Amino acid sequence: MTGALSHLRVLDLSRVLAGPWAGQLLGDLGAEVIKIERPKSGDDTRSWGPPYLQGADGNADLSAYFLTANRNKQSLAVDIAHPEGQELIRKLVAESDVILENFKVGGLKRYGLDYDNLKQINPKLIYCSITGFGQDGPYANRPGYDFLIQAMGGLMSITGQPDGEPGAGPMKVGVALTDIMTGLYATIGVLAALSHRDRTGEGQYVEAALLDVQVACLANQAMNYLTTGQAPGRMGNAHPNIVPYQDFPTADGNMVLTVGNDEQFTRLCDVLEHPEWASDDRFATNRARVANRKELIPRLRQATVMRSTQEWVQILERSGVPCGPVNTLDQVFEDPQVLARGMKQSVQHPSLDDVPTVGNPIRLKLTPVSYRTAPPLLGEQSKQVLETIVGLSSGEIESLRERGIVS
Template sequence: MDSETHDASADGQAARRAPLDGIRVLDLSRILAGPWCTQNLADLGADVIKIERPASGDDTRAWGPPFLKDGQGRDTEESAYYLSANRNKRSVEADMATPAGAALIRELATASDILVENFKVGGLAKYGLDYASLKALNPRLIYCSITGFGQDGPYAARPGYDFMIQGLGGLMSITGERDDLPGGGPQKAGVAVTDIVTGMYATVAILAALQERQRSGLGQHLDIALLDSHVALLANQNSNYFHSGVAPRRAGNAHQNVVPYQVFAARDGHLIVATGNESQYRAYCAAIGAPELGDDPRFATNRLRIRNRDELVGLLSAIMLQGRRDDWIDKLEAAGVPCGPINDIAQAFAHPQAVARQLRRDLPHPAGGVAAVTASPLRFSDTPVAYRRAPPLLGQHTEEVLREVLGKSVDEIAAFKQALASR
């Protein structure tokens, strides 16, 4: 599937193709971690073929409301959740539990560069769709398995879900207000961060395996686990534990290693202040009319500010309560102090920078409405992400893929669709 050729543009110059143009991905995943990975690959130009169960498809199609509205403003069967992770893909209905469905998926695997799946460990072997079986058919296949706990270890056979992993893996122990304060206690993140970061790590691994295949000519099996990815996500908090021997605890909206780096209440709302170095701290103190705190020997260095955190934060909080949120932001921005409001999602998309960067994209949908999607954060100077397709309807491209990718005849396609309908 690799290609070195280039298209010619109207001006005679060689047009640079999308980074993954010519790469085919067979997507056997559902929910979020796997589809997030394959959406990344689709955004980069890969032809992603999403295999879905007949009649129901990806579980998240039903995870609503809200649902996509059609051209007349009526709810469709496409949930907003599903729309978030499946653009630029083609959907094929196939039942791997039937001989015909499994055979079709094996055919597609032989014509693909990458396969992504998130079934339980060993769950695809009975259909002949495990790595060993497909490697024998296509040694160049890069086969990415996404599971809760990985392919080995005592928990390998257990299912894993984002919420559960956030608790088991430590994130909830450091997220939320302190236990001794109102509202204290463990708190999950407001989005499925474990699924998202696992999808991102899977994307990185696949791209690296593609590069390695350029040298060896061979594919390989990638073992990507939610738990592994989640623990890696804890970053400096892990390092804090390694080098202190003490597990970090919840600190609410305060930073564990930098002070002041937190939320402050103003007279009419809240704002974030993030002083990352000594000059920013002193500029902050001057901007809020308390330059003496910048030179106070109790708070002269970040090490001292952490030691005397409660005393300093008490003093700063009393000052911040005296002013209005936007007035503080204006003063701090003028002083070069990192700060900002706490927006809801509607306000975030209305922010002038979000508007300028076109972080919302509206794609025509085959149901007649418009599918609003979030722009990819991957920005390329010469091969930009193209928003080619709205998230597909269930089975929308079955006939197209069988004809174009596998070269099936009209009669063969009709026979497959008949078998699908009579299952």
């Protein structure tokens, strides 16, 4: 084991995306991560397909969704509803540093696997709970899903085409972004709790809620509302505070302009052969451009359709105007910058050959992230974990298998 967190063991009792994302991140950073799954079915996302990645012999497959968030983990399939399964978890807790779970509020208490019980076994334990709405408040007992939270948390109200335009209506983001952000916040909370433990020796309870995270990540849009009392609406690809900062048509498709200051706008006007726009009082400053976007944007659109996307990108980059193409995913993973930064990776698996994976964006010079193991088959490491950590014999493990407590 190598990496900044190679001294840590994490029990990942979570499933779907937010919790597993946090577990994968900790694993990338070197932690030993044991994924606790239900026998027979495992993590819900194992069946979320197609597509599936299938082994050459056709006897093993993993859904692309499961592959998203479960590398660098071992799979232990154990029935936590059974008292003997609960006891196995307790023995693992005694030898672990962190627990991740995303059961409903109070869901693990009936099994004696809640924080109050487990901290008696391991006072240094960092116990991280991820829920849709948090441990308290009027919605605490509701189940939370990313799509639902994007709606309730305001993100969909500011995403999509404005009313009156073709395709108008609220729109979710194309990936489960709230789940991913919650996984990141949960990881930050765990790392903060570990830092506190390093100084004091005491563990603690950490929680992250999807709705809290979504509201927190409204960022400038939240402050636009809080400072004015006016709720922002949908603007398509336009920006509420910066102009021009959106997509524009070209001769063969679309490109994005992200003009962040007045100097860049002046250079853009020169490239578009309309230097007079930069000295026009309606457009000379960003404040003026925001107020007069309805007059400016059509002018820009008429100019950008005169060349191809590639031509514009080359010309504008030479002039120091931030811009870029609207890439499809096949173009993303062939982009020379993406490839140079190692964002396209693969991991070997004994049953599935090469398993593709997306690189971790964190760069640590002394303790770099690593891609040690592919996402596991269900129960792939059950015997290994029970032997090496819990200390069970082969006969004891086989007895548990026969009774369906582990698989």
